[in-house]
Amino acid sequence: MLIKGGTVVGAAGERRADVLVAGERIEEVRPDIRAGGERVIDAGGLLVLPGVVDPHTHFLLDAGGVRTADDFASASRSAAAGGVTTYLDFAPQRPGERFLETLASRRRLIDGQTVIDYGVHLNVNRLYPGWEDDLRALVSAGVTSAKIYTTYRDDIFYMDDWTWYRLMEGAARAGLLVQVHAENDAILDGKRRDLEAAGQTSLAFHGASRPAIAETEAVGRALTFSRFSGSPVYLVHLSAPGSVDLVREARAQGVRALAETCPHFLALDDSVYAGPDAARFLMTPPLRDRSLVDGLWQRLGDGSIHTVGSDHCGFALSARLGVDDFRKVSPGVPGVETSLLVLYSLGVAGGRIDLATLVRVLCANPARVFGLWGRKGDLAPGFDADLVLFDPGPRRTLTAGELHSRAGFSPYEGMELVGKVKTTIARGEIVYDQAQVCAQPGRGRYLPCAPFDPRLGLS
Ligand SMILES: [Zn+2]
Structure with a gap:
């Protein structure tokens, strides 16, 4: 396959070039490659981007x-339609379950269903004495990161500080990257009780129930644990600039910390909670006020935020109808199909970030952080032929009806978009073209991830 005449944007910047694909890999990227009998795809007027590597999805979540509403077939089709060619999903450990069993049972749900390649993070909640060796076995099996939650004390996700610190000590020895959902549980609990006492439990108070201080405090704790344990740490879905600044300061002192944010924290603000459609914006952490949103864009542009993950979680909107109580809603919104569209529209077309930054935070850095570099995240010889042909021209209004998630809604419904995904190619195969997903469930493969390598630069 020869992709001719496009503007190629890779980790090294943008240039006019052709891309020659041989089988599943990229063979050559340079101007004026002569066709030698390959299928030629005209990319004139299009951007040729690496496939998006979404580091944070919950394609099938049981809370x-x-x-x-999504399963791995529907959500991975949605991903392909959004220019995503790789995702990293979470395997939730059941209490008492050994880590390799957790991985195997998650893979049984994904293999045979997914249309694109995937990696797995462990979602760990129990670390029994003696299980530290199991972390090494997990790394050998290609799972090189594990996520903990500092909140949700009432269900299986919560991990106490002592277990968390022990995990980080074990992770440092095993070569595991620890991911943290950072929200101080006691602050959230106290805030919720205050709101209950005031009779303020409607969806309008979702944002107020989870203030930024809860996030920033827990980020500080994660950085301290990282400093003392020697384990690298990855802060998922940061919503507040103050949290990002703590990460940046710790990095300047040698702490191996990484910051992720999500498109919704860049595109939306908390004014929506007062409106009639609050149910479309129920995620944790919640949306913040406009000044914090502006602060996040600035930190995305200056390299303080390393990755953008969708945190896709396809709960059906219908399950929320008539439930006007933030305590009773399972939080999460769909987003895997819209990350590139939202970041391009508001970021690149909006003049907030350049194309190189777009590719860095959506493609290259997720691949570097999670041990897929060399295969995923760039357009260079030897990498998998995962590409997006992106038309930067069209302007339109986003409707949920064009999306492929079974959630049946989008937090970006009604947003003015610039550009569209024309074609998605995964390992040399067209998986999405002209509004049609054309890949079979099961064609996607499990990707064993290498341990996080701090020597790989992130800019
Ligand atoms: Zn998440």
């Missing part, structure tokens, strides 16, 4: 009996 205490409430399941996402």
Whole structure:
């Protein structure tokens, strides 16, 4: 396959070049490659981007009996339609379950269903004495990161500080990267009780129930644990600039810390909670006020935020109808299909970031952080032929009806978009073209991840 005449944007910047694909890999990227009988795809007027590597998805999540409407088939089709060619999903450990069993049972749900490649993070909640060796076995099996939650004390996700610190000590020895959902549980609990006492439990108070201080405090704790344990740490879905600044300061002192944010924290603000559609914006942490949103863009542009993950969680909107109580809603919004569209529209077309930054935070850095570099995240010889042909021209209004998630809604419904994904190519195969997903479930493969390598630069 020869992709001719496009503007190629890779980790090294943008240039006019052709891309020659041989089988599943990129063979050559340079101007004026002569066709030698390959299928030629005209990319004139298009951007040729690396496939998006979404480091944070919950394609099939069971939150205490409430399941996402999406499964791996529907959500991976949605991903392909959004220019995503790789995702990293979470395998939730059941209490008492050994880590390799957790991985195997998650893979049984994904293999045979997914249309694109995937990696797995462990979602760990129990670390029994003697299980530290199991972390090494997990790394050998290609799972090189594990996520903990500092909140949700009432369900299986919560991990106490002592277990968390022990995990980080074990992780430092095993070569595991620890991811943290950072929200101080006691602050959230106290805030919730205050709101209950005031009768303020409607969806309008979702944002107020989870203040930024809860996030920033827990980020500080994660950085301290990282400093003392020697384990690298990855802060998922940061919503507040103050949290990002703590990460940046710790990095300047040698702490191996990484910051992720999500498109919704860049695109939306907390004014929506007062409106009639609050149910479309229920995620944790919640949306913040406009000045914090502006602060996040600035930190995305200056390299303080390393990655953008969708945190896709396809709960059906219908399950929220008539539930006007933030305590009773399973949080999460779909987003894997819209990350590139939202970042391009508001970021690149909006003049807030350049194309190189777009590719860095959506493609290259997620691949570097999670041990997929060399295969994923760039357009260079030897990398998998994962590409997006992106038309930067069209302007339109986003409707949920064009999206492929079974959640049936989007937090970006009604947003003015610039550009569209024309074609997605994964390992040399067209998986999405002209509004059609054309890949079979099961074609995607499990990707064993290498341990996080701090020597790989992130800019
Ligand atoms: Zn998440």
